Amino acid sequence: MKILFIGDIVASPGRKTVQTVLPNLKHELNIDLVVANADNLAHGRGATESTLKVMQEAGVDFFTGGDHLFWHKDSEDVLEQLPVIRPANYPEGVAGTGHKLLDLGEHGQVLVISLMGRTFLNERLNDPFTTADQILEMYADKDIVFSVVDFHAEATSEKYALGFYLDGRVGALVGSHTHVPTSDTFVMPKGTMFVSDVGMTGIIDSVLGVKKEIILDLYLTALNQRFEWEEAGRKVFRSVLLDTQQKEISRVDYFDL
Numbered sequence: 355m356k357i358l359f360i361g362d363i364v365a366s367p368g369r370k371t372v373q374t375v376l377p378n379l380k381h382e383l384n385i386d387l388v389v390a391n392a393d394n395l396a397h398g399r400g401a402t403e404s405t406l407k408v409m410q411e412a413g414v415d416f417f418t419g420g421d422h423l424f425w426h427k428d429s430e431d432v433l434e435q436l437p438v439i440r441p442a443n444y445p446e447g448v449a450g451t452g453h454k455l456l457d458l459g460e461h462g463q464v465l466v467i468s469l470m471g472r473t474f475l476n477e478r479l480n481d482p483f484t485t486a487d488q489i490l491e492m493y494a495d496k497d498i499v500f501s502v503v504d505f506h507a508e509a510t511s512e513k514y515a516l517g518f519y520l521d522g523r524v525g526a527l528v529g530s531h532t533h534v535p536t537s538d539t540f541v542m543p544k545g546t547m548f549v550s551d552v553g554m555t556g557i558i559d560s561v562l563g564v565k566k567e568i569i570l571d572l573y574l575t576a577l578n579q580r581f582e583w584e585e586a587g588r589k590v591f592r593s594v595l596l597d598t599q600q601k602e603i604s605r606v607d608y609f610d611l
């Protein structure tokens with residue numbers, strides 16, 4: 355089985371890039387499941403029903419989230435009605451769920467888990483390490499052929515630590531959130547496929563998707579700025595391919611679209 359994981363799709367340029375690249379790529383690489391991080395999908399923050407549906411039409415099967423997922427008013431309905439999960443380590447009572455078992459027919463069942471880091475990000479969250487333990491325990495008697503964790507986190511150290519903690523217990527741990535792709539795809543000693551960050555899908559000539567002039571002003575004046583997402587320019591598509599038979603993880607990137 356081949357699973358494609360697309361990193362943070364940022365605003366309308368990100369969505370357009372997915373629409374351009376994904377249909378052919380899915381066909382060319384014989385991809386069975388496409389999971390994408392939707393944390394910045396709508397106007398750069400969060401995901402809406404319409405933006406998720408556009409991505410479903412382009413070929414994305416399932417979505418994970420992160421720190422911006424609850425930005426829009428209808429986010430709770432979206433989490434109920436669409437195939438999207440939020441980080442599992444939000445405190446109890448928060449809408450939605452952080453894990454889902456997907457039935458891929460002849461390929462079997464794939465478990466997708468979303469977790470968020472605490473280091474430099476949100477220290478109020480529950481511990482992602484023990485949350486992962488609890489989720490895996492919950493699914494221990496289920497027939498699962500592969501499991502993917504999207505670890506939405508800032509610190510590469512936290513990502514490596516959780517990767518090694520879950521090594522051999524999940525099929526893959528892929529990082530998201532920084533919007534910067536890392537070239538450290540590898541298989542951990544006990545078999546877990548790993549990458550620190552898949553990187554973003556969106557405009558290259560921006561600061562993580564935001565208009566570069568705005569972020570320059572932020573640094574030069576130290577005054578808070580109103581963020582505007584870059585709408586025009588060269589685009590990039592960032593993803594990783596998880597081949598469960600070959601037990602391989604590899605980057606699939608398209609630069610300058």
Ligand SMILES: [Fe+2]
Binds near residue numbers: 420422506531532
């Ligand atoms: Fe994020």
Ligand SMILES: [Fe+2]
Binds near residue numbers: 362393531533
């Ligand atoms: Fe993001």
